[in-house]
Amino acid sequence: MKPFGLTVLGATGSIGENTLDVVARHPERYRVVALAAHRQFDKLLEQCRRFRPSYAVLADAADAERLEKTLRAEDIATTVLSGPDALVEVATLAEVDGVVAAIVGAAGLPSAIAAARAGKRVMLANKEALVVAGRLFMQAVRDGGATLLPIDSEHSAIFQSLPAGFSGDLESAGVDKLVLTASGGPFRTWPAESLAEATPDDACRHPNWVMGRKISVDSASLMNKGLEVIEAHWLFNAPPSRIEVLVHPQSVIHSMVQYRDGSIVAQLGSPDMRTPIAYALSWPERIAAGVAPLDFAKLSSLTFEAPDLARFPCLGLAFSALEAGGDAPAVLNAANEVAVAAFLAGRARFADIPRLVDGALSALDLAASPDLDSLLHKDAATRRWVEQQLPS
Numbered sequence: 270m271k272p273f274g275l276t277v278l279g280a281t282g283s284i285g286e287n288t289l290d291v292v293a294r295h296p297e298r299y300r301v302v303a304l305a306a307h308r309q310f311d312k313l314l315e316q317c318r319r320f321r322p323s324y325a326v327l328a329d330a331a332d333a334e335r336l337e338k339t340l341r342a343e344d345i346a347t348t349v350l351s352g353p354d355a356l357v358e359v360a361t362l363a364e365v366d367g368v369v370a371a372i373v374g375a376a377g378l379p380s381a382i383a384a385a386r387a388g389k390r391v392m393l394a395n396k397e398a399l400v401v402a403g404r405l406f407m408q409a410v411r412d413g414g415a416t417l418l419p420i421d422s423e424h425s426a427i428f429q430s431l432p433a434g435f436s437g438d439l440e441s442a443g444v445d446k447l448v449l450t451a452s453g454g455p456f457r458t459w460p461a462e463s464l465a466e467a468t469p470d471d472a473c474r475h476p477n478w479v480m481g482r483k484i485s486v487d488s489a490s491l492m493n494k495g496l497e498v499i500e501a502h503w504l505f506n507a508p509p510s511r512i513e514v515l516v517h518p519q520s521v522i523h524s525m526v527q528y529r530d531g532s533i534v535a536q537l538g539s540p541d542m543r544t545p546i547a548y549a550l551s552w553p554e555r556i557a558a559g560v561a562p563l564d565f566a567k568l569s570s571l572t573f574e575a576p577d578l579a580r581f582p583c584l585g586l587a588f589s590a591l592e593a594g595g596d597a598p599a600v601l602n603a604a605n606e607v608a609v610a611a612f613l614a615g616r617a618r619f620a621d622i623p624r625l626v627d628g629a630l631s632a633l634d635l636a637a638s639p640d641l642d643s644l645l646h647k648d649a650a651t652r653r654w655v656e657q658q659l660p661s
């Protein structure tokens with residue numbers, strides 16, 4: 270069998286590294302065609318030594334030139350490209366069968382959408398791409414004849430719990446509800462007063478998952494779950510009224526589908542992203558992912574509680590943006606990205622994140638059915654608006 274040609278966008282991140290860990294277990298099955306990162310030169314160099322991709326991409330042209338020189342001196346023939354256009358280029362190469370879209374934030378949208386238009390298997394970790402441009406993204410998947418598979422663990426769980434061949438019609442599949450589980454993050458039990466003073470290190474100390482810093486903060490504010498509600502809406506064609514969020518601190522049940530006959534089908538496993546990554550890579554088959562099976566005898570209990578929207582307003586803001594439609598989710602996402610970056614840089618407090626997102630949703634005029642250019646403009650305008658609210 271010809272190996273599956275793979276591009277990994279965001280190769281040096283948490284999802285990217287986990288992807289390469291799975292791929293390395295199946296050298297006969299996958300060939301790494303391209304690896305792309307932002308600025309992590311040393312990590313990408315190491316990955317090029319190990320996987321010998323045809324292409325590598327870095328943001329900066331001087332870095333790219335230096336990487337190519339270093340690789341040539343070691344007799345590694347990788348071509349190194351730079352800039353946002355190069356991400357689109359390596360996502361759409363003829364020799365590429367599938368693209369792992371694992372760039373963080375709206376920066377990952379153009380390359381992910383290009384992969385969809387080019388008819389690739391798009392393995393999506395970059396939930397922000399669907400939040401910003403869900404309608405256009407899904408249209409690109411249909412137009413390109415692409416296969417869109419979720420990497421986000423909750424969406425992988427739902428995908429695995431829906432009937433095989435699910436066509437996008439929840440009604441005819443007998444589904445009442447999609448239940449997205451949430452760990453509740455590191456601040457689940459913190460009182461509101463302490464939350465306001467939480468530091469970036471507090472926020473990045475996630476109880477169950479090791480992840481990039483942006484998604485760690487999103488998990489702490491529950492904005493991550495809000496983004497995932499919007500992601501589920503587009504992936505499974507689910508109206509907001511059919512999407513429920515349930516806090517489940519142990520992260521063993523990764524999400525569930527509730528059917529009209531009373532059945533609830535769930536996917537369980539250790540909290541390890543290699544499981545959903547492996548499933549997206551090998552679907553409809555299953556491959557080893559290096560993940561230890563759950564030991565039920567060691568699980569003391571599984572607990573559940575409703576999310577607290579008063580302490581975690583970001584989740585409610587995301588539901589409202591989804592209900593509002595149009596470019597509201599793009600504004601929500603852009604405002605959140607800037608607010609989280611400011612929080613991580615010590616320029617904003619944790620409680621400023623929902624305040625800024627709410628402010629942006631009220632301050633910017635929302636459009637009903639924007640095209641991609643208008644969405645990108647709105648994204649930029651939102652970023653400027655939030656920047657203006659921050660201390661310089």
Ligand code: NAD
Binds near residue numbers: 279307373421
């Ligand atoms: P990360 O910060 O660890 O990695 C981000 C990657 O994207 C890095 O390789 C970085 O170099 C690259 N990147 C960042 N900005 C870029 C830009 N402007 N252009 C090109 N490349 C850029 O993040 P992560 O935790 O791996 O998350 C990646 C995506 O996957 C996010 O959208 C996140 O929400 C989603 N996700 C992550 C997890 C997880 O467990 N980490 C789980 C579910 C979904």
Ligand code: MG
Binds near residue numbers: 422423497
């Ligand atoms: Mg998730």
